Amino acid sequence: MRIRLIAVAHANHPLHHLGRNLTYWDLRAYCHLVVRDSGAKRDQHVVTVEVDQRWTVSQVATSIQAVCMGYGFAWLPEEHIR
Structure with missing residues (x-):
């Protein structure tokens, strides 16, 4: 099953104050909150940022x-953040 993932941050987070579309380079400077995949068949195409x-x-x-x-x-x- 495919699930649409959206990058989100609190409204007061500095990422929202850049005033432009974000790039992966912008995200690198901030803490990335990741949900651990504990399934037996882990998805190798997980969205992550260095x-x-x-x-x-x-x-x-x-x-x-x-x-x-x-x-x-x-x-x-x-569907979790709507």
Whole structure:
């Protein structure tokens, strides 16, 4: 199944203040919040960015909470953040 992932950050996060479309280079400077894939058949095409700081969490809800608290950005399923 394909799931649409959207890069999200808190409204006050510095990424929203750049005033232009973001690039992967912009994302590198900020903490990337990643949900751990614990499935037996892990997807090798996971959306990730080379960053200096990455927090790995075990649940999408935890990632959403961390984004809402302004701790970083995450690629989240569209249906979870709508």
